[in-house]
Structure formats: structure tokens, C-alpha cells
Amino acid sequence: MALLEINNLHVGVEDEDIKILNGVDLTLDTGDMHAIMGPNGSGKSTLASVLAGREEYEVLEGDIHYDGEDLLELEPEERAEEGVFLAFQYPVELPGVSMTNFLKESVNSVREARGQEELSSAEFLQQMRERADMLGLDADLTKRSVNEGFSGGEKKRNEIFQLAMLEPRLAILDETDSGLDIDALQSVANGVNKLRDGDRGFLVITHYERILQYIVPDRVHVMMDGQIARSGDKELAQQLEEHGYEWIRDEVAAAAA
Amino acid sequence: MSTSETEYLKGKASEDYKHGFYTDIEAETAPDGLTEDVVRYISHRKDEPEWLLNWRLKAFRHVRDRIDGGESIDWAHLDYEAPKFDEISYFSAPKEKANYDSLDEVPDEILETFERLGIPLEEQKALTGVAVDAVMDSVSVATTFKEKLEEKGVIFKSFGEAAREHPEIVREHMGTVIPYTDNLYAALNSAVFSDGSFVYVPEGVTCPMELSTYFRINEAGTGQFERTLIVAEPGAYVSYLEGCTAPMRKENQLHAAVVELIAHEDAEIKYSTIQNWYPGDPDTGEGGVYNLVTKRGLCKGDNSKISWTQLETGSAVTQKYPSVILAGDNSVGEFYSVAFTKGHQQADTGTKMQHIGKNTKSTIISKGISADVADNSYRGQVKVSKNAENARNFSQCDSMLLGPDCGAHTYPYIESSAPSAQVEHEATTSKVGEDQMFYCHQRGLGEEEALKLIVNGFCQEVLQELPMEFAVEAKELLDIELEGSVG
Numbered sequence: 001m002a003l004l005e006i007n008n009l010h011v012g013v014e015d016e017d018i019k020i021l022n023g024v025d026l027t028l029d030t031g032d033m034h035a036i037m038g039p040n041g042s043g044k045s046t047l048a049s050v051l052a053g054r055e056e057y058e059v060l061e062g063d064i065h066y067d068g069e070d071l072l073e074l075e076p077e078e079r080a081e082e083g084v085f086l087a088f089q090y091p092v093e094l095p096g097v098s099m100t101n102f103l104k105e106s107v108n109s110v111r112e113a114r115g116q117e118e119l120s121s122a123e124f125l126q127q128m129r130e131r132a133d134m135l136g137l138d139a140d141l142t143k144r145s146v147n148e149g150f151s152g153g154e155k156k157r158n159e160i161f162q163l164a165m166l167e168p169r170l171a172i173l174d175e176t177d178s179g180l181d182i183d184a185l186q187s188v189a190n191g192v193n194k195l196r197d198g199d200r201g202f203l204v205i206t207h208y209e210r211i212l213q214y215i216v217p218d219r220v221h222v223m224m225d226g227q228i229a230r231s232g233d234k235e236l237a238q239q240l241e242e243h244g245y246e247w248i249r250d251e252v253a254a255a256a257a
Numbered sequence: 258m259s260t261s262e263t264e265y266l267k268g269k270a271s272e273d274y275k276h277g278f279y280t281d282i283e284a285e286t287a288p289d290g291l292t293e294d295v296v297r298y299i300s301h302r303k304d305e306p307e308w309l310l311n312w313r314l315k316a317f318r319h320v321r322d323r324i325d326g327g328e329s330i331d332w333a334h335l336d337y338e339a340p341k342f343d344e345i346s347y348f349s350a351p352k353e354k355a356n357y358d359s360l361d362e363v364p365d366e367i368l369e370t371f372e373r374l375g376i377p378l379e380e381q382k383a384l385t386g387v388a389v390d391a392v393m394d395s396v397s398v399a400t401t402f403k404e405k406l407e408e409k410g411v412i413f414k415s416f417g418e419a420a421r422e423h424p425e426i427v428r429e430h431m432g433t434v435i436p437y438t439d440n441l442y443a444a445l446n447s448a449v450f451s452d453g454s455f456v457y458v459p460e461g462v463t464c465p466m467e468l469s470t471y472f473r474i475n476e477a478g479t480g481q482f483e484r485t486l487i488v489a490e491p492g493a494y495v496s497y498l499e500g501c502t503a504p505m506r507k508e509n510q511l512h513a514a515v516v517e518l519i520a521h522e523d524a525e526i527k528y529s530t531i532q533n534w535y536p537g538d539p540d541t542g543e544g545g546v547y548n549l550v551t552k553r554g555l556c557k558g559d560n561s562k563i564s565w566t567q568l569e570t571g572s573a574v575t576q577k578y579p580s581v582i583l584a585g586d587n588s589v590g591e592f593y594s595v596a597f598t599k600g601h602q603q604a605d606t607g608t609k610m611q612h613i614g615k616n617t618k619s620t621i622i623s624k625g626i627s628a629d630v631a632d633n634s635y636r637g638q639v640k641v642s643k644n645a646e647n648a649r650n651f652s653q654c655d656s657m658l659l660g661p662d663c664g665a666h667t668y669p670y671i672e673s674s675a676p677s678a679q680v681e682h683e684a685t686t687s688k689v690g691e692d693q694m695f696y697c698h699q700r701g702l703g704e705e706e707a708l709k710l711i712v713n714g715f716c717q718e719v720l721q722e723l724p725m726e727f728a729v730e731a732k733e734l735l736d737i738e739l740e741g742s743v744g
Contacts, residue, residue: 052699055691076698085699092696096714105710106700113701145714162700 001068003201004028004051004170010061011043011050011226020046022226023062030169031198035212035237036205038223039245044205045089047223048174051203052086053079066170080106081113085168087159089175094146099158102146103128103165110166131164135191153184160191171195172203177211189214209241222248287348291324293317296448299348303417303452306424316437316447323441330441330576333605334634334666337574340511340547347449347482411464411495412457416484419455426457430488434517434555434582442513443551446482450515453483458493458524467724469498483514489524491558496527498727510535512572514550522558522585527566529723531731534571539629542601545573552579556588556614564591565608566722568731570738573602578636580609583617583645590619593719595731597738598631598663607637607668612648612678621652624716627663634666639680641673648678656686657715659708709736 004027011021020043028034036044050057051064053076064071071079094102107127108118119127132139137157147155156176163171173192177185192215196202204215212220212234220236221228224245229252230236240248287295296317300310324342406413412423420427437447458464489495512534518526537545548571554563565579575598581590592608610619625633633656641648656665667684689711697707713720713732720728720735 052695054695076695077701077703080699080701088696088699092690092692094693094696094711094714096717097710102700102710105702105706109701109703109706166700 002027002065003030003032003067004203005065006047006062007064008062009047009050009059009064011046012058012060014056014058019060020057020226021050024223024226024228026221026228028170028201028203030201031196032219033196033202033204033215033217034219034221035215035217036203036221036223036228037207037209037237037240038229040207042223043226044223045174046226048086048089048172048203048205051079051170051172052076052084077109078113080166080168081110083110083114083167083169085163085166085171087156087163087171087173087176089178091147091150091155091159093148093150095148097146099142099144099146100125100128103142103162106162107165128165132161134194135161135164136187137161152179153181153187156180156184156188157191160188160195164191164195169199170201170203172205174205175207176204177206177208185211186214209237212237224249224252286346289346290343291317291321291345291347291445291449295347299449299451302348305417305420308424308428309420312432312437313448313450316444317449319437320441320444320448323444328441333576333636334632334668335574335576335603335605336632337547337603342445345511348451405465409462409465410459411462412455413468414455416450416453416455416486419457419486423455423457426488427455427486430519431484431486431517434519434553435515435551440551442549443515446484446513446515446551450482450484453485453514454487454497455485456487456495456497458487458489458495460490461492462490463493464495467496467498467726469500481510481512481514483516485514485516487516487518487526487528489518489520489526489561491522491524493521493524495525496529496724498529498531498724500531500533500727500730510546512546512548512550514552516550516552516579518552518554518563520554520556520558520561520563520588523560524558525562525564526554527564527724528552528554528579529727530565530567530569531727531734532567532569532571532575533734535573536571536600536602537573539600542573545602546571548572548575548577550577552577553609554579554581554590556581556583556585556590556617558588559585559614560587561585562589562591564589564593564722566591566593566719567595567606568716568720568723568734569594569596569604569606570734572604575602575604575606578607578609580611581619582611582613583619583648584613585617586614587616587618588614589617591722592619592621592623592637593722594623595626595716595719595735596624596633596635597626597628597735598633599628599659599738600631601629602631604632605634605636607635609638609640610650612639612641612645612650612675615644615646616648617645618649619651621650621654622718623652623654624719625654625656625665626659626712626715627656627665628659630662632664632666634668636668636670638670638672639682641675641678641680643674645675646677648673648675648680650678650680652680652682654682654684655715656684657712658686658688659712705740709739712739 006024006026009021009024012019038044059072104124128142217234220232222230230248287298296313300313329339435443437444520526534546537543556563563581569575583590590610596604596606598604608621621637623635625635627633635654639650654667658665665686669682671680673680693711694707720731723731
């Protein structure tokens with residue numbers, strides 16, 4: 001059984017006559033690292049939002065199975081508890097809420113749902129230190145308010161840190177690489193690589209091939225006009241970097257003609 | 258947090274308003290209405306010296322004139338029926354002996370009441386550092402930690418006791434910060450005040466513990482008019498905590514307190530409040546407490562400091578502006594406030610910082626949160642006199658709306674006559690963002706958990722100003738208030 005199975009997914013914006021996804025099919029197994037690339041407005045981030053359960057989108061057709069379960073039946077927090085994690089493209093600031101406090105609530109909430117025991121304060125703090133260390137994250141970050149006053153790079157690294165703390169089975173990275181300089185990009189990629197294992201699947205959404213040099217994907221999907229227009233191995237990403245997206249559009253059009 | 262506190266808070270969470278019980282103690286009550294006889298009765302019952310009776314009578318004549326003249330307070334953003342001053346009973350006392358030498362003498366009903374409020378005196382005694390002067394209705398029933406305070410020369414007594422035992426200090430200071438002519442409710446309080454607390458910290462003394470008073474309104478139809486006076490002599494420091502709950506009532510209950518603080522040279526007074534009185538029926542707004550309070554501090558000496566911190570979650574109507582008169586050079590005034598209104602609650606609260614001395618500094622941080630159909634207003638004045646060279650003020654007023662039908666309003670007034678003054682005002686109004694909620698959901702947090710986290714974060718700047726034990730309780734109280742506010 002696949003970890004994630006998306007069948008013929010059609011999605012629109014709630015209360016508006018806009019369609020964004022037009023029949024997406026995608027299967028991801030545990031241990032897999034898939035990349036989704038594609039031009040602006042092709043529906044990549046919408047797919048991430050639908051997987052996480054954002055309300056403003058409406059599923060018009062198709063289904064999503066996660067670990068055999070109907071994902072669309074679950075509330076966003078239930079999905080998180082079941083192990084779906086979204087690294088946000090634009091992490092949200094929570095003024096006055098300390099990272100430590102926020103993560104402790106989060107971690108214990110998902111642990112409870114997964115039938116694990118709540119961590120004591122000491123255990124939690126130790127785990128936080130260890131994972132921050134592993135990712136080369138400044139421990140001071142955990143004392144600050146969630147994302148408040150964080151630089152762009154800090155925000156993205158903080159998302160990966162939360163990923164490490166929440167131990168999801170499906171991790172979706174929504175343009176985690178955008179806006180990062182080369183050092184920050186490498187550090188984020190290193191973090192992701194350390195978190196890869198056979199029990200966890202990754203869906204990496206990106207504009208650029210660059211991050212895929214560090215996080216080597218098993219599959220690369222190209223999304224265009226709300227559909228997966230083409231899938232291939234890591235070489236596909238290289239081709240896109242060299243030739244852009246238009247040739248795929250041409251080929252698709254030619255095949256349809 | 259101790260077990261009893263935890264149980265108390267859990268209990269509180271389990272019902273709409275758990276403190277709606279009524280202590281069955283026979284009370285002696287003054288006849289309804291505001292007359293000279295009633296004022297004399299109160300003074301007599303309290304065995305007061307003649308100067309105090311005369312002071313009351315002056316205030317009585319003044320307030321009677323104002324009431325007869327039809328005065329009402331209509332400038333606040335509040336909508337409620339003015340109290341009917343002649344239908345209120347102005348005094349009630351537990352019938353049994355009023356003052357107790359030890360806890361053993363306190364009637365069981367009273368002890369049980371405190372037990373249910375989560376402040377068992379037995380345990381309070383054992384707790385470190387908190388002395389409790391418990392006010393039930395209008396008379397003090399117990400005071401603890403007296404000896405330790407006496408060692409340092411700190412006087413912490415009920416107002417009535419202090420007026421009898423330390424008349425010279427009380428007489429010198431009472432009414433000097435808030436004269437009985439100040440406003441209608443202060444005038445009323447001055448005529449009929451029931452009891453309250455008196456604190457005197459001698460020169461150079463740091464009060465060895467946080468002083469704490471729990472007020473509690475009891476007896477149907479009885480207004481309660483506390484009067485608190487705190488005097489810090491040069492170089493003294495005191496932190497005072499005030500926390501309140503009231504039993505459920507059908508008719509509106511008037512609560513018009515007066516709190517005066519006086520800080521002499523190099524002295525500091527920190528005054529913290531948690532106000533959690535019955536807010537009225539959540540659907541109709543019927544029956545809640547009217548909390549109309551005058552609180553003002555005077556930074557009399559140079560380098561003195563007065564700091565107000567409040568968490569206001571209760572009452573049907575709250576109107577209070579804890580203020581500081583910065584008379585001494587280099588004196589500092591602070592106001593940190595969280596006002597949470599839900600159901601039909603209304604709050605019009607803020608502060609007044611009056612800069613008179615040179616290099617005076619004031620800080621105002623106000624957080625207003627509204628839910629349901631509640632209304633929440635910040636009203637603040639910063640006034641800089643001509644000679645207040647280099648006065649500085651920073652004000653920040655943030656409002657958060659938890660639904661589409663509630664209101665938030667900000668009324669800042671700035672009046673500066675000193676060219677060198679710097680006055681800054683920042684204000685924001687936000688709805689709890691869908692983005693913030695979704696972010697929390699994505700991390701496994703449900704609706705209520707997410708809201709609690711966000712609101713507590715919003716209030717953090719203020720809550721951190723509360724003394725530790727109070728801050729924990731305040732956070733829990735906010736959490737409890739938020740339950741059921743998710744819309």
C-alpha cells in the first residue's frame with residue numbers, strides 16, 4: 001500500500017468559479033523523495049494546501065488516500081496527528097508564543113494522538129536540543145516567539161526543525177528553498193537529508209533544480225495547468241533547468257493534437 | 258502550581274460560572290438608600306473616630322448633591338442602566354464577631370467559601386511569601402503573616418482597623434490622591450466605603466512578601482465599596498495583589514472601589530489585579546457586576562515608581578482607569594492591561610499618565626480581546642505639563658477580535674505642553690488570523706488549543722509583568738475564559 005495516493009484530483013477555490021487542479025494523479029511510497037516542479041500558477045502550492053487541509057479549497061472530484069485512509073475526511077489537525085507535515089512557503093508569525101511552548105504543545109498533541117506517552121519537560125527540552133544540534137540550528141531560536149523577527153532563512157530552517165520534532169510520515173516541503181542564499185539552502189538540504197528514512201515519504205515542491213542537487217529525488221513530476229504533465233527521474237530536473245518548461249508544454253500539446 | 262490551585266482551576270473550567278454560590282451567613286444590613294443616617298450607621302458600626310465620620314459626611318453631602326442634580330457618566334463607550342442609588346443597601350456585615358484572632362474562630366461557612374474559591378487560608382499560611390487579608394462582604398475576617406510584617410514595621414491591615422489604630426497616617430494620606438470630589442463613584446465610595454486594605458511600608462523597607470487581598474462580593478443587593486490606601490515611604494518597595502470573584506446574582510451589583518497609592522522618594526509600588534467577577538448571563542447580559550473603580554497613584558517623590566498591571570475578565574460593565582501622577586522628577590509610571598470581554602460584557606478601561614516632574618517616563622501597554630457581542634474600549638490620556646522637561650511616553654494599544662459581532666475601540670488623548678516631550682502611540686486591531694489558526698492546526702493543535710496559544714501570546718507582554726504565582730493563575734484564567742469562545 002502506498003503512503004500517498006492521489007487519484008484524478010480536481011480542485012477549485014471555495015465560492016469562486018476558479019479551477020486550479022485538473023486531475024492530478026500521484027503515488028508516493030514510504031522512503032520516497034519526490035519533487036514537484038512547474039511554472040508559477042501551475043497548482044503546486046495548491047496541491048500542498050489541499051493535502052494539509054486548507055479550507056479555502058474545494059475538492060470537486062477525485063480522492064486522496066493516505067496510508068489507506070481517506071485523507072479528505074480528516075480535519076487539518078487530525079492529518080497532522082496522523083503524520084502529515086507541511087513546511088510552509090510563508091511560515092506564520094505567532095507573536096508572544098515561544099517556540100518552546102508552541103512545539104511542546106504540538107509534539108505532545110501528536111504524540112497523544114499516536115498513542116505515545118507525553119514527554120516530560122526535561123525529555124522534551126533534551127529532544128529539542130538534540131534536534132536543533134543535528135540541524136545546526138542556533139538554540140536561541142527556540143527561546144524566541146514563533147517566526148517573529150526571524151530572517152527568511154531562519155524561518156525556513158525553523159520549518160525543518162519542526163519537521164524533525166514532529167516526526168511525520170509524509171513531509172511536504174512547499175518551496176522551502178525559495179528566497180534562500182546558497183549557504184542557507186545547503187543547510188536546509190542537509191537537514192532534510194538527515195531526516196530521510198525508509199518510513200518517511202517526502203514531497204518537495206520547488207521552482208528550481210538547484211535544491212535537487214543536494215536533495216536527490218527518486219522521481220520528478222512537472223506540473224502544468226493543474227496536472228502532472230510529465231514524470232521522470234532526476235535527469236528531468238536537469239533538463240528543465242537547461243531548457244525551461246515550454247518544451248514540455250509543446251510536447252503535451254502535440255500529443256493531444 | 259499547588260494541587261489545590263490545580264483543582265480550583267479545573268473546577269472553574271467545568272462550569273459557565275462556578276462561583277455562583279452563596280454563603281449562608283446571617284448578615285446585618287443597613288436599610289436601602291443613601292442618607293445621612295446610613296452614613297452615620299456605617300461609621301458607628303465600624304467604631305470609627307469622629308474625624309472619619311466627618312470626612313464621610315462631607316463626602317456624603319457632596320455626592321448627594323451630585324445624585325440629586327441628576328449627574329450621570331455618559332462619555333464612556335458603555336451602555337447600561339445607571340445604578341439606582343436609593344435602592345442599594347450600603348452596608349452589611351457578618352453578624353458574628355467581626356474580627357478574629359485566629360482561624361479557629363472563623364465560621365466554617367466562610368472558610369468553606371474560601372476553600373471553594375481556591376484560597377484555603379490554612380494552605381495560604383503554609384505557602385511561601387503571600388499574606389492574605391481576606392475581605393468577605395464588608396468586614397475583614399482574617400489576616401495572616403502579620404507578625405512577619407510587623408517585624409519589618411510594615412502595616413497591612415483592614416482599612417477600618419488602620420483608621421482606629423493609625424489615625425495619623427491614614428488621615429494624612431486618605432483622599433489626597435483621589436479627593437472625594439473627584440467623580441461620582443469616588444464621592445459615593447468616600448461617603449459609604451465599607452472596608453478595604455491599608456498598607457504602610459516604612460522608609461527603606463522592602464516588603465518581605467507579596468501582599469494579597471481577595472475581595473468577594475456577597476449578600477444580595479449589597480454594593481461593596483472598598484477603599485485601599487498604600488503608602489510607601491522613601492526607598493520602600495511593595496508589591497500588592499488584588500484578585501476577585503463574586504457569586505452569581507440576578508440584580509446588578511455595584512462595585513465602586515477607590516484605590517490610592519502614594520510613593521515617596523525612591524519608593525516603588527507594584528499593584529496587580531485579576532478581576533473575575535460575575536459577568537452576567539452570557540446570552541442576555543443580565544445580572545452581572547458593575548465594576549466602576551477609581552484607581553490612582555501619586556509618584557510624589559523623585560525617582561519613585563508606580564506600576565499597575567491588570568487582567569480584567571469579569572463583570573458586566575467595567576470602567577476603570579488606573580492612573581499615575583508623575584509629580585517627582587525622574588519618576589516612572591506603568592500601565593499593563595489585558596481586558597477580555599465576551600458574551601454581553603462591556604469594558605471601557607485605560608489609564609491616565611500625568612507628567613509633571615522633569616524626566617518623567619510612562620509606559621502603557623494595553624491588550625483588549627473581544628468575543629461574541631462584547632464591546633471593549635481603550636481610553637487613555639497622556640498629559641504633559643509645561644515644566645515636565647524631557648517627559649517620555651510610549652503607548653501601545655492592541656485589540657484582537659474573536660468574532661464578527663464584537664467591538665474594539667481605541668480613544669487615545671494626548672495633551673502636551675512641554676516642547677521637549679516625546680509621546681509615542683501605536684495601535685493595532687487584528688482578527689485572529691486564519692493563517693495563524695491553520696499554522697497551528699497543521700502542527701496538530703485543535704481549535705481551542707490554537708486559540709489559547711495565540712491569545713496567550715498576544716497578552717504575553719502584559720502577563721509577564723504579573724508576579725509569578727499570579728501569572729500562572731492569569732494564564733489559566735484566560736484559557737478558561739476562552740473555552741467556548743471559539744466561533
